[in-house]
Each structure stands twice: as C-alpha cells, then as structure tokens.
Amino acid sequence: MNDDYLWDGSGEPDAEVQKLEGLLGRYRSAAPMPDFKRVAVIRRRPRWPFAVAAASIVCAILGAIRFYTPANRWRATDESGVADVPHAILRAGDVVRTERGSVRLQSPAVGTIDLGANTTVRLIENRSKRHRLALAAGTIHAKTTSPPGVFVIDTPKARAIDLGCEYTLTITPGGGGELHVIAGWVDLTHGYEQSLVPQGASAMITSDGALSVPVFDDATPAFHAAVRDHDVSTIVAHARMRDAFTLLNLFCLATPDERMLLYDRLNQLVPAPASITRESVRYWAPSSTELWWTPVLRASGINALKKKKGALQGL
Amino acid sequence: MSVRTDADLVRAAQSGDVASFELLYAKYVPVVHAILLGRLPPADADDVAQNVFITAYTKLQSLREPAAFAGWIARSARNAAEDHRRKMSDTVELEDAYVTHETQRDDAEAARALDAIRALPAAYRETLILRLVEGMTGPEISARTGLTPGSVRVNLHRGMQMLRGALGGSTP
Secondary structure (H helix, E strand, O other): OOOHHHHHOOOOOOHHHHHHHHHHHHHOOOOOOOOHHHHHHHOOOOOOOHHHHHHHHHHHHHHHHHHOOOOOOOEEEEOOOOOEOOOOEOOOOOEEEOOOOOEEEEEOOOEEEEEOOOOEEEEEEEEOOEEEEEEEEEEEEEEEOOOOOOEEEEOOOOEEEEEEEEEEEEEOOOOOEEEEEEEEEEEEEEOOEEEEEEOOEEEEEOOOOOEOOOEEOOOOHHHHHHHHHOOHHHHHHHOOHHHHHHHHHHHHHOOHHHHHHHHHHHHHHOOOOOOOOOHHHOOOOHHHHHHHHHHHHHHOOHHHHHHOHHHHHOO | OOOOOHHHHHHHHHOOOHHHHHHHHHHHHHHHHHHHHOOOOHHHHHHHHHHHHHHHHHOHHHOOOHHHHHHHHHHHHHHHHHHHHHHHOOOOOHHHHHHHOOOOHHHHHHHHHHHHHHOOOHHHHHHHHHHHHOOOOHHHHHHHHOOOHHHHHHHHHHHHHHHHHHOOOOOO
C-alpha cells in the first residue's frame, strides 16, 4: 500500500487513516499557553539572604524545643464570650467565628494566633510538620516559634508561609488583603507569584490574587501610592535608601523602559556590582540582578536581623 | 526574513525574552502532549504538558546547549509522565479513566484506538500520536523530534501496520 497519505497527507487518501484522524483529533492538545510572564516571578528571588538563614536557625531551635512536647493540639480560648468556638481543643475541620469578639488560638508547636473581630478561621491541618489554617476573612495576629514553613495560613487568594516570627494578616470578604510583618519574614505566595516580606514591611493581596512587592511601612505615602499604582516615575522620585529593596523587587514586574528608570535610581542609592550594567537589566532575568541583592539588603537594613536575636527569642 | 533556530530562541529566552519561549512552546507543545498522551489518561495530559513547560521555563538557565532543546523538553516530558504515573498509581487505572466513563459510540471507538496505539512500542506510539492525534505530517514530526525523515516514515508505516492488526484489520 502507498503510504504517501500517511506520510504527509498527499496522494490517495487512506480511508482507515482518515477515520483514525477523525476519531483521535479529540485528544489533540487543547491546554491554553501558561502565562510565562507570571512564571518568571517565581524566579525573581535570589538564594535566601543570609539574614533569613540566620533568623530561620533561631526559629528552628526555638521550635525544636517545643516540638518534643504533645505539641500539635490547638486550644481555642474565647476571650469575649460571644464567639462561635466548636471545641476548646480544635479538631481538623473545625471553624471558629469570632463575631464581635476575639479568640486566642494556642499551639505549643506553633505559638499564639489572636483572631480579631469578625474573623473566620478553619483548622485544616495540625500535623507535626505542618499546621495550616484557612483565613476566610478578618484579621489574625500571629506570634510563632515554629520552624520556618511549618505554619501556613491559606486565604482565598494567597498563602502566607511563616518563616518566623510575628505578623498580622487582614483579609477582606472579597479575598484581598494586607500582610504586615512585625518580626522575621513571611513568604506570601499565589500560584507562581511570590512576595517575600521582611520585618517592618507590608505587601498587598488584590482581590484577583495579585501580590504587591514588599514596601517598608516607613516609606513616604507618595511612595506607597506609586507602588500600588505601579507608577515607576513616581516610585523612583520618592525612593529612599531603605526603599532600594522595593526597587530591586520591582524589576521583574517592570517593562524594559521602566527597568532603565529603576536601574538609574537604584544605582544612585546602592551602586551596582560591576557586572550589572544598565543594558544587562533591560531584558531582565533573575540572574541579571542576582549579585545586587546582598548590598541592597544591607542598604535596606534587612541583614540587621542577624544581630537582633533577642527580638526573635523574646517572642 | 531569517528563521530563528531553536538555539536562537533558547538564548533569547534565557536572557529574559518571554516571547521567544512562547514560540518554543507553540512549536513543541504537540510533541510534549503526544509523549504524555502515550503514557497518561487524556484528561491529565494537558495539565502535565503545562507543568512540563513551566518547569522547563524555570530551569531554562540550566540548559547549556541551546540547540539541544528538542531532546531536553522531550526527556522532561517522559520523566514528568513517569512521575505523574507514580503519583496516580493508587488512584485510577488508565483504562478506567477513559473507557468506563465514556459512553458515546465515537468516544468509545476513539478510546479503543488510543488504547491500541498506547500498546505499541514507544517509537511507533509517539510517532503515530503526532500524526493521528496532533495532525502533524511526517516532515514536521522529523523536524521537531530530531528523527530522520526515513526513521519517521518507517515508524509510521510499521506502527500503522501494527495498529491495523491490533484493531482487527480495520478501524474500530
């Protein structure tokens, strides 16, 4: 039999091949192309800064001490008398609603989680290496002593992974919200997006799940507003030395022309290593700015965490 | 207008040009999908194909020989299929996944034909899926798999011969 039709569709059609084409065409690849621009965000972070490593070790030691006690229970204390608490010792799946009051959750393995008014939380997991709560809406204040990555809060649009040791997280009924880190670091993720938020900084979650870059709370109001609006001209105009961290985080979200603005201002604040030129960041890849992280972290005061063990131990 | 080679596209993508990687995706997604469809339930093949490209994008810097992209992505797809099968091994058998739940006659015929193709040796299986499912011609299969045109032609001929036998001498 002549195979021309099987080979390239030319020649006399082969009825069996034609029928198989018709039958099997339903299995053809139909998945939409992933948004690789968003995938790029996951790669924007460098290796963990030394400061994170140091803070993590401290938290790991503190967590390990607690870990060898019957630690996985979560005790709920209704401090207002008006909350809906199904069990004093929560079971996986239990939902706590504070209504107008407040509730304190305590686990020897994790620490203390205070729930503000109008907050709804569900305990999803309480295993030795993973404690997970779902925060549907409201505000929590977490003070943790668990090893990094053990305590996780799922929100409707994002996930907050505790890297130690204190933060507040507010979620609106629409799913948006704000993370404010008081001590240590929190890794905020949504799909392939990631915002690694250090002590003294905040990040926003939009109602569609997009994450903002971290911004220090003491930045000027104009800087905060410009980051929120992604107005790069205004961002660079109001950036202080400490805001270098935010500028470096913005490269992955910027257009090539915006990266030139970011480069010029960041280079004024924290001179770029010799290998990082203006043109090398125009078409940015995570490796383009890798060597800039250490001096930027230092300039932003973030590696000071290493020297503040007392603050961590006090939690 | 010059045609950009895979190596050109990979180098551009490694420098952060997302559009170049999207071109590589468009060119190779049928190949990756065909490899996965030969090993996984159809319902999983699309999802795993997306994951293969997402992982490839995040690891693209590790590809030292840009011209080797075709072989690299195909290997990634085969490894991803094995990983996925291991994870799914205690849940749903392949046959149950697409035969038991599909009741329409054409669907059942299609499932039977796909099942027969999946029982063929890997070389014939992947080439036939590229031809009959993804709708590629022999020369296109050759260009995207790195196989010589002669090998593709032999794979198609022998694969189709075995498929006809498996289906009882005629299409289902």
